[in-house]
Amino acid sequence: MKIEEMKAIKAEMGLSYEMIAKRSGVSLGTVKKIFGGYVKSPRYETMMALENFFSGGAIKMQEEAFAYYADSKKQGEFTIADVERIPEEIRVELIDGKLYYLAAPSPIHQILTLEIAMKLRAYIDAHGGECEAGIAATDFKLDSADDKTMVQPDVFVICDTEKLALKRMIGAPDLAIEILSPSNSETYRNAKLIKYRDSGVREYWMVDYDRATITTIDFNDKEHIHLQFYSTRDRIPVRIFEGFEIDFSKIDDYVQNYIAKCEGREG
Secondary structure (H helix, E strand, O other): OOHHHHHHHHHHHHOOOOHHHHHHHHHHHHHHHHOOOOOOOOOOHHHHHHHHHOOOHHHHHHHHHHHHHHOOOOOOOHHHHHHHHHOOOOEEEOOOOOEEEEOOHHHHHHHHHHHHHHHHHHHHOOOOOOEEEEEEOOOOEEEOOOOOOOEEOHHHHHHHHHHHOOOOOOOOEEEEEEEEOOOOOHHHHHHHHHHHHHHHEEEEEEEEEEHEEEEEOOOOOOOEEEEEEOOOOOOOEEOOOOOEEEHHHHHHHHHHHHHHOOOOOOO
C-alpha cells in the first residue's frame, strides 16, 4: 500500500497521528515525518507496520479507532465532550460515562429500521400529529443535566417539540426501538434499558430478528414494568398511539424476500 493511499484513509476516517502511532506501533515522530512527506523512503519494517494497520478495511479501522479513544480514559469517566472529539465515522454511545462501540448495521438491520420508522411516520402524518419519527444515528441527551449519557435509538418517536434540536435531541423519546445485534452485550442492553426507563421513555421495543421475537415494555406505570412478548409475525400495538398496531408480518415478508434475493451471498 502506498503512502498516498494511507493518507486518503486517514483523511476519510478522521484519524490522528497519535492514533496511527499507538495502534501501529510506529513512533509518533516517524508517523509525522512519513505523512508530512519528510521521509521519502521509509524502512521496510516501518512500512509493513503501517500497512498492517491500514489494510484491515473500514470495519477494522473503526474498531481500531474506537480502541484508541476508549483507552484515553477509564470507563465511567467519559463525557459528551469526549464523544464529540471522536470522528463521526466511528459510531459510539455513552452510558453513565462508559463508551460502547456500535458496529456497522447489517442490511437486514437497516431494512427493519426503515420499515418500522416509515409505518410510524405514515401513522403520524395521517393523523396530523405533532410527533416526529426518526432513525439512527440521531443523538439523544436523555437528561439535560447529565453529560455522561448520550444514546442513539435505532427508531424513535418524540412528541414534545421542546425536546427537538438541530444538533441532538434533549430529553427522552416517547418510543424507543432497538434492533438487537449479536454484537450487543447483555451489559450494554441492560444499561440502555435502565437509562430509557429512568429518563422517561414511555415505551421501549427490543426487536431480536434472529430469534424472531419482539419484546415491548410499557414504562408508564412506574411501579410495575409491563412486558409483552411477540413474534415477528404478530400485530404489535404501539401504545403511545391509541388504537394503532404495526402488522409485523408484512415487514417480515419484506425481509424474507430480501434474504431470498441474497441466497448464497454472505457479502
